[in-house]
Amino acid sequence: MIYLDNAATSYPKPESVINAMVYAQKYVGANAGRGGHRMTARAGEMVYSARDKAGNMFNCESERVIFTCNCTASLNTAIKGTVQKGDHVIVSCLEHNSVLRPVHYLAEKGIITYSVAEVDPLSEEKTVRNFISLIKNNTVVVICTMVSNVFGTVLPTEKLGAELAKRGITFIVDAAQSAGTYRIDMKRMNIDILCVPGHKGLFGPMGTGMVLIGDEADVAPLCQGGTGSFSMSASQPDVYPDKLESGTVNLPGIWGLKKGMDYISSVGGEEAIHRKEAYLCKILREDLSVIRGVELYGNIAGKNPAPLVALNLKNLHSERVADMLNDKNIAVRAGYHCAYLSHHTCGTENSGVLRVSPGWFNTKKDIKNFVFSLNKIAKRDNL
Amino acid sequence: MTHTYIKFESQTLGEKARVILNKHGIKSRLKRNPNPNHKEGCNFALFVYSDIWSAYDIIMQHHIKNLGVESYRDRL
Numbered sequence: 001m002i003y004l005d006n007a008a009t010s011y012p013k014p015e016s017v018i019n020a021m022v023y024a025q026k027y028v029g030a031n032a033g034r035g036g037h038r039m040t041a042r043a044g045e046m047v048y049s050a051r052d053k054a055g056n057m058f059n060c061e062s063e064r065v066i067f068t069c070n071c072t073a074s075l076n077t078a079i080k081g082t083v084q085k086g087d088h089v090i091v092s093c094l095e096h097n098s099v100l101r102p103v104h105y106l107a108e109k110g111i112i113t114y115s116v117a118e119v120d121p122l123s124e125e126k127t128v129r130n131f132i133s134l135i136k137n138n139t140v141v142v143i144c145t146m147v148s149n150v151f152g153t154v155l156p157t158e159k160l161g162a163e164l165a166k167r168g169i170t171f172i173v174d175a176a177q178s179a180g181t182y183r184i185d186m187k188r189m190n191i192d193i194l195c196v197p198g199h200k201g202l203f204g205p206m207g208t209g210m211v212l213i214g215d216e217a218d219v220a221p222l223c224q225g226g227t228g229s230f231s232m233s234a235s236q237p238d239v240y241p242d243k244l245e246s247g248t249v250n251l252p253g254i255w256g257l258k259k260g261m262d263y264i265s266s267v268g269g270e271e272a273i274h275r276k277e278a279y280l281c282k283i284l285r286e287d288l289s290v291i292r293g294v295e296l297y298g299n300i301a302g303k304n305p306a307p308l309v310a311l312n313l314k315n316l317h318s319e320r321v322a323d324m325l326n327d328k329n330i331a332v333r334a335g336y337h338c339a340y341l342s343h344h345t346c347g348t349e350n351s352g353v354l355r356v357s358p359g360w361f362n363t364k365k366d367i368k369n370f371v372f373s374l375n376k377i378a379k380r381d382n383l
Numbered sequence: 384m385t386h387t388y389i390k391f392e393s394q395t396l397g398e399k400a401r402v403i404l405n406k407h408g409i410k411s412r413l414k415r416n417p418n419p420n421h422k423e424g425c426n427f428a429l430f431v432y433s434d435i436w437s438a439y440d441i442i443m444q445h446h447i448k449n450l451g452v453e454s455y456r457d458r459l
Binding site: 036040041045228229241 | 392393394395396398399402413414415417421422423424425426427448
């Protein structure tokens, strides 16, 4: 199969990730922090080692790296642990449902109110101004994706972070499509809380994610329980990561994620990965632009366009095209990508879009095969 | 025999201290505290294989939250 759905989850995983998970499960089967014996101590060292790696990667204190089960869990933790009754929140018009739904849920319950900022893909300044213009006296949090999961639009995260820092507003960034592909420095970019999946750009296994909390931010726990520490107290510990990390952690997943992050370092870092994926997307866009009936979406004029291509074939629903490609053993994602606001913004409510997201392990030949197959579909349907 | 250690509420903070001390050439071992008090319950003890106060200074310089230096005597 030609796998071009890396924006959903990266595949394949590096061998080192798979080996690490097997090692953790086979040889370090103890519960980190829950006992005094050697195996649990080793498990604790491994979990800390992963925390330290993530802390260095995103410029965050290691104890403020919290492991979760995915980016949605990270975003729920960040959003619900930050807002209080009467607060106002701003999100962008390109948010995934993992941001929109928790925010909308809180609004439906009468806890918060929220506004949606328009993103201008052609002007970073205008996008920042759109956010700033929505700030009210009770605005406490801005939540913003760094890269749209549908169109690959790159949002002006750094510029927005600088403006929000001046105003003392907490900035939560959804790095679902950017972690591992773009260098993210929480301190330089004034990001208070960063939410990342482990299984996409970081090459970790599914069921892993992280929420990274900056020095000035504080997040109330969504979930309370055993932490292996101060167990004679009925109160949840107030120290990170225990404050937000109740229950047994996913050691094989976390150790696999650590090796995924190590893999990124070993191939030259996020820049090297972005360079290769962007190159594949450039070829893809060039080849697609000559196929009759192809409509391409997203702004590719920026310095670092995201490595995904959104398109449609004229008069064909994206799901139908994806199904025909599946018959040719090509995996892409179609439909609405859990981001309905994005489709309202770009006018693709009726057809959804076909999203092609090459990854580190794809080749130029994969792209050429995809284009060949899409061209055949387009010709067959006389577009 | 008296055992002296630096006490941490969280295993993560103890590990962070251990890794930083190691970078300073100071060997240590993080263990579950073998001498917890009944009010706190479980916590973590960093046993340092050299001068504990030098190690403690380094930990404080790195602003690693801890519960101070404690010791206990073997009953044997």
